[in-house]
Amino acid sequence: MPPLSRRFGVPASVVVAAAVVASPGGAGAAVAEEACFDRTRQPYTSVVDSHLHFRPFGGEAISFDEVNAYLRRSGVRYANVFGIGQKLPADSDCTYYLDCPGTPVLPSVKNDIVNGESYVGTRPQNPRLTLAMTSFDLARPETVPQQIALYDKEFPGLFRWAGEVNLIKGAILPNGHEPATLADIKGWAPFMRELERRGIPITIHSDLGTDAEPTKYLPLIREVLNRYPRNKIVWAHMGLSKELSAMDPAEHIAIVKQLLDRHPNLTLDLSWRVLEDRYFSRPGVRQQYAALFDAYPTRAIPGTDFVASRDKGYAVYKEELEVTSRINKALGDEAFRGIALGQNYFRLLGLKTEAPQVCKRR
Template sequence: MSKARIHRHLAVLGAALTAVAVVASPAGADAGRLEHGCYNRATEPYTSAVDSHLHFRPFGGKAIPFDELTGYLRKSGVRHASMYGIGQTLPVNSGCTYYLDCPGTPVTPSMKNDFVNASDYAQEHSKDPELTLSMTFMDLNRPETIPAGIALYDSEYPDMFRWAGEVNLVKQALFPNHHKPATSENIKNWAPFMKTLRERGIPITLHSDLGSNAESTKYLHLMEEVLRRYPDNKIVWAHMGLSKELSTMNPDEHIRLMQRLLDEHPNLTLDLSWRVLEDQYFSKPGVRAKYASFLDRNPTRAIPGTDFVASRNKDFQVYQEELEVTSRINKALDDTAFRNIALGENYFRLLGIKETTPQVCRVQ
């Protein structure tokens, strides 16, 4: 056989193997985007390609090993993730892995999980998936301790932490574990560390419950105080303020409130993580369409996430389910919102990542 014919055969074989790899690989959707130049929603996954809210460390007990967890992301088609710890840790001698199982046991902010994450990131990190390290140690009730903590992180892991949070402004689920909401005076005293975050362009994710079924907006004033005092900071509101304690708020009222705050505060981003949003709100008859319409009107103002907590009693099937459940809202989005939210354009923009997502293919 001539050299020319050999080269032709090899070229054909290479193309065939590439096509098979695209179909067989868990990341086939990503390869398909490159192949077609656009994202075909009819044939490619609706699950989010970004997980902006992922806890690599549990509240207590053993964690899923770093390599195993990043393997979950690759198998799921997630190519970018924010690498949260859990700032609020259970005592090492408590024997608990989840705070709800241990009422009365104090849950306090700590640097331990951030340092484990940073060590894993420095030693094991690859480019697939791309991870963003987050500082979760911040005690918002004791803001005077935060600048020194950031300085320590700078010294030990310079330029590695590019996100802050999830940190708790108010989290009702932790009240039995001695957590107390931050006060207006606390928020006023955030100014030094918020200045640092602002100068570095670091987003901060705040868990701030809106309220409870008895008083749906009891704690709204706290988030409004933060937004008023720090209008130039990139603030991400975890779970849009919803929680297990607030399962009956009128969706129209909630959407009107979110819209008002987005209109008043251009640097506010909504976090769509946690299956509570799907289970308690989006899945109800007629409600998904209302939230999808709201996101379609504000396509650049939300980011996706699972809120998966990587405790060792969980596995890939659990992560895969959390990703699927929290991604169901994506199916109802229009193409612009889908690209910005599900494919990650908003996440890239928030972090200043010089990367862009594929355009969504036009329906023929």
């Protein structure tokens, strides 16, 4: 069996540095490189962050190089470079939209351009990064092809992911967010064909509903999946949010299973600590979701949903990585390899990288 260094596509020293004994304080002793991943001695935190915002909604950002240093320090070896597709106005003093109800937070290409320039300036190999197009206005699909053309012109071949883009995000409705309609979704056809042709996954934020109406927006994501069955669609946060924090887990899981069964190109995004804080940590609920992921071990990818605003630092990133990785401890070995060790992400992107097998337990 090839060594872990070859399987993860990074130098052996990097893999060995990542192979530490997990402990609550983050300390650990390095172990020798092995032909398999030993879950009893190595960390449960994910080596992929597929949902990471290198730029904030407004205000000062953590530098590109500093975010990459956070990833190396925490053992994350692969990450998607999301901007924030919706920017606060340049004359706003706000960093976060919730602090500024009534202030417009509208689609913008600015963050993606900055990310592209930062990537071209450094071309980092560790971590291995994938640039994402986050500026699509899904309520105005006629504008998207020209945005893709802009990415192609300025950064040919470098943007290999789309999203996070908002179909319906209830949290920013007070900030002028316009959800896409069923008619708008029909109008996505030109750019969805192009994404399909290129094999580009698209991460879509589509709230399932609210606490008052838990499945209010379910028809929207269903329409997307029915209309674009050949696209690689990633459902951000499995449709959950702070606005939907008390749904019956059994009802949610039943909906997710139905969608997974009907749509083989659907992948679940497990990012954002809201999933852990509001759902997985509730008594008996973690086991229900672990059983779901074990039943569909190739259909989910991990992420933090960290937003790199300057008022945060490494301690916040480290905590969010640990919190969003707690579900990994409850997974069976196949799902653990697919999610925590990155195999599902590698497959989705078409990378030749292969995650290590998990050592058989004695």
